[in-house]
Amino acid sequence: MAVLDGDEYQLAQVFSAYLRDLATRAGEAHCKRVRAVFDRITGSNDPPVSGLRPVWFADWRARRLAEGISRSTANKEAGYVRGALEWAREMHMVVLNPAACLRPLPVRECDRRRLRRALTDEELTRLLRAAKARDQQRPGVPQHPTWLLLAQTGARRGEACAVRWCDVDLVSLHLTFRAECAKSGRSRVVPIDESLAGELIRLRRLQEYTTGRAPGGDDQVLLSPAGRPWMANPDNLGRLFGRLLGLAKIERVDHRGRGVSVHALRHTFITRLIRAGVQPVVVQQLAGHADVQTTLGFYTHTVEKDLRDGIRALHLEVAG
DSSP, rough: OOOOOOOOOBHHHHHHHHHHHHHHSSHHHHHHOOOOOOOOEEEEOOOOGGGGGHHHHHHHHHHHHHHOOOOHHHHHHHHHHHHHHEEEEEEEEOOSTTTTOOOOOOOOGGOSSBBBOOOOHHHHHHHHHHHHHHHHOOOOOOSSHHOOOOOHHHHOOHHHHHHHHHGGEEETEEEHHHHHHHHGGEEEEEEHHHHHHHHHHHHHHHHHHHHOOOOOOBBBOOBOOTSGGGGGTHHHHHHHHHHHHHTTOOOOOTSOBBBOOHHHHHHHHHHHHHHTTOOOHHHHHHHOOHHHHHHHHHHHHHHHHHHHHHHHHHHHHHHH
């Protein structure tokens, strides 16, 4: 791309240059999300940056909200745009960042489109028992280790699906989640207990029996029942989880509109750490949160639920 004077760049040129730099600093999945937002903005309109004013971005955000996205999603998209233009200003591609004053929208619980909740200990037990029973009834690679790994490490779905056997240390008892698959862009090591280690040992033997060869260090740990890596289509894992919820008699959406998905196992992991009294900085490291404020948000939700449970217990005691 030819070098132009600062105010002569088109918006799409700025986005393209930013994405090339972002690819050196962030994972492929994150870059894909950002690119989709940029393509949506410049798909039918690619103005020069010099002609843009803050109201242009405010109007764009208002149109996105009218299309049905949540306020939190609108804030995320605006953050991508604001970050790209701020980068362009620092690189002297543009003189001013016209989206700099686009303030985040306030987000209340009722504004969120996808409310999630953690599983209770009793629900988690039912889920894992249902997974084991399903494995016993159906041929193929067992899936109980998949759900146990997610519940005991708090891994995101993409992180878990990307784990290879060389990332598993069954002597020191820990898993390594690779930086290229982590949302934060940083690798992390999570200890595992002997129960999960035992499941992984059995899983490796069963994979050898099912596929006809011993898994190599570069092979994925988690495979579909048919013996194919989940990385090829991780959405199928979500569909399998939905069927498992039915077997475990766990409602996918509760009376408050809070849903349970594969990601609920990560919420459950973090919530259980908090209730066990683990310090926020340790929870942050285990969960792979880039910002401790994200971790503290879980503490707030957990305390609120404990307060509600306490009030319910008081009413039960008075009623008795």
